[in-house]
Amino acid sequence: MTAPTKPQSSPATATPTPAPTPTATALHTPVISWFETHARDLxxxxxxxxxxxxxxxxxxxxxxxxxxxxxxxxxxxxxxxxxxxxxxxxxxxxxxxxxxxxxxxxxxxxxxxxxxxxxxxxxxxxxxxxxxxxxxxxxxxxxxxxxxxxxGQRHAVLDTNVRRVFARAVSGTQYPPNATTAAERKLARALLPEDEGTASRWAAASMELGALVCTAKNETCGHCPIAGQCAWRLAGKPAHEGPARRAQTYAGTDRQVRGKLLAVLREAIAPVPQAVLDRVWDEPVQRARALDGLVSDGLVEPLPGGLYRLPLT
DNA sequence: TACCCGTGGCA
DNA sequence: TTGCCAAGGGT
The missing domain is CATH 1.10.340.30 (Hypothetical protein; domain 2)
Known part of the structure; x- marks a missing residue:
């Protein structure tokens, strides 16, 4: 378990350079151990x-x-x-x-x-x-x-939590890229324990760490089992550079209209007349576009006579 | 690739 | 109050 604290600036020998990332087990053992005592009972x-x-x-x-x-x-x-x-x-x-x-x-x-x-x-x-x-x-x-x-199989399980843990602990950045990159997938595979059972526990444990400790905001490094080897923390937790995630607006969007339309249909036992749906949004063009979208998505079934319901087929 | 797709809690 | 965020998938 050689943990190279610094790159050797003037190697006296021609030995191959150690891997730049921490040895995998240095991450696996404390994270899995933490998971065994802190995992939520879901x-x-x-x-x-x-x-x-x-x-x-x-x-x-x-x-x-x-x-x-x-x-x-x-x-x-x-x-x-x-x-x-x-x-x-x-x-x-x-x-x-x-x-x-x-x-x-x-x-x-x-x-x-x-x-x-x-x-x-x-x-x-x-x-x-x-x-x-x-x-x-x-x-x-x-x-x-x-x-x-x-x-219990061995797979790289790369969700938003794991991506953030890797970004911080390994890459030294506050947040991962907006879209998952090939480099992230490669890293996730490289960090995957060889043993199937260990790999499965590692997947759940690294995800839970991101969900409970290494959170997007207000992370609690004091509770983190790998804080001592976290590249981001060791670098002084530099603020995120690069493009911010695109703000997700909601008010006034088609998504909001779709949500309102579908909420009416979810609550209804019988088919709903068009006039009832019309009351959820006053702008007719957007309202019609949202309803058409729901129909084409298969979420709403149109019936003869201007009636709508949740799909039977 | 970038964008679309719901909802609600919280700082 | 407003913006951010939450175990992504499909196109």
């Missing part, structure tokens, strides 16, 4: 959650805080304990049960994934990364997360 981490529970949680947690997911997750798993249970429902029921989690297309994709699992995988969440990746709503992150968390 329902999708319990054994009874199973692969389906893990997968549902990953869909819900995309861009959504844990505290908001918890109650919806519990209701979802109680109602649809297996993929086939969800698959036999109309997609609109998934959208309705999604409630106010946001990004309701995720509900549609989760329903589509349940249908695909039922048809193509005998009702069991597939183990293979490539098969997971082929399901709707599952990208690189979620495929790796399900394979790692549900099946």
């Amino acid at each position: 329902p999708w981490r319990r054994p009874e959650a199973g692969p389906w529970g893990v997968m549902v949680s990953e869909f819900m947690l995309q861009q959504t805080p844990v505290n908001r997911v918890l109650p919806v997750y519990e209701q979802w798993l109680a109602r649809w304990p297996r993929p086939a249970d969800l698959a036999k429902e109309p997609p609109g029921e998934a959208v309705r049960a999604w409630g106010r989690l946001g990004y309701p297309r995720r509900a549609l994709r989760l329903h589509g994934a349940a249908v695909a699992i039922t048809e193509r995988h005998g009702g069991d969440v597939p183990r293979e990364h490539a098969q997971l990746l082929a399901l709707p709503g599952i990208g690189e992150y979620t495929a790796a997360a399900v394979a790692s968390f549900a099946y």
Whole structure:
């Protein structure tokens, strides 16, 4: 465990330069150890959650805080304990049960994934990364997360938390780039423990560290198990350089209008007349564009006579 | 690649 | 109050 504190400015020998990054185990051991005592007791981490529970949680947690997911997750798993249970429902029921989690297309994709699992995988969440990746709503992150968390496999699980931990601890910057880079993926693979079980724990532990300690704002380095080797902290925590993340406006956008329209339809039992939807937004062009978008996304089903409802097919 | 896609808590 | 942020995916 040689930890080169400084680059050798005048090496006397021709020995190869040590790797510039800290040895991997110097990060793994303290982070995994910290995780064992500080991990939150979340329902999708319990054994009874199973692969389906893990997968549902990953869909819900995309861009959504844990505290908001918890109650919806519990209701979802109680109602649809297996993929086939969800698959036999109309997609609109998934959208309705999604409630106010946001990004309701995720509900549609989760329903589509349940249908695909039922048809193509005998009702069991597939183990293979490539098969997971082929399901709707599952990208690189979620495929790796399900394979790692549900099946204990060795995958680089690179979410926003892990990217921030790596940016600080290894790269010495406050924040990662706006979009995930090839260099980040390469680093994540290089830091992945060889052993499958250790790799799986490392994935969960590094993510939890980013979520609880190495947070975007008000990080608590005093609680960090690798503060002593954090490149950003050792450099005096320099402020972020480069382009700020694009501000995400919401008020007045199509997203807000879509949200208002869908909220009406979620609460309605019977098909809703156009005139009722018209009351949620006074600007007719934007209102029509938002409704058209919901229809083309499959989130809303238009019926004859100017009626709308959540989709039955 | 850059942009679109919801919602609500918090400083 | 306003801006920032939250376990991304699809196009």
